[in-house]
Amino acid sequence: MAVMPVIKMDNPLLHRKAKKVSKIDDSIQKLIDDMVETMHDIEGVGLAAPQVGVPLQVVVIQLPDEEDVITLINPEIVKTSEESEMMTEGCLSLPGYRADVKRFTSVTVKARDRQGKLIRIKGDDFLAHVLQHEVDHINGIVYVDHLESMDKLEETEAEDEEEAGGI
Ligand code: NI
Secondary structure (H helix, E strand, O other): OOOOOOOOOHHHHHHHEEEOOOOOOHHHHHHHHHHHHHHHOOEEEEEEEEHHHEEOOEEHHHHOOOOOEEEEEEEEEEEEOEEEEEEEEOOOOOEEEEEEEEOOOOEEEEEEEEOOOOEEEEEEEEHHHHHHHHHHHHHHOOHHHHHHHHHEEOOOOHHHHHHEEEO
């Protein structure tokens, strides 16, 4: 396993839709292992493959205090709540900044797990926000794209960043 460098906002790979995984082979298993190791190394909560320079639809998520990693291959949001709320978000690809983004309070995501099994995950609150942020990454969307203007972006202190959770 290896820690991979996380690319930054100016990299075009973050602004392009990632490709669907057609076959979950050894190279995908290795990518997932490396992404999990990278996420742990940077103490992140979620990571999408484009953030490590791989334009494929793979996401890993591990909520604080949860033992299990959620692996999502070709994830798609299939259901959302009617309600939404403002969430303060940062991104591992834009360290030092945060902004309030409107997100659904609950979403259901359809994906394949690393064994290739079709799964559906319903996330509420924080997990819902993380799922929306990561599925956005897969579609070439970053949270700043949701802002009316770049003036809404705030600079953060190191402590704030930990609070927001790296996604
Ligand atoms: Ni992000």
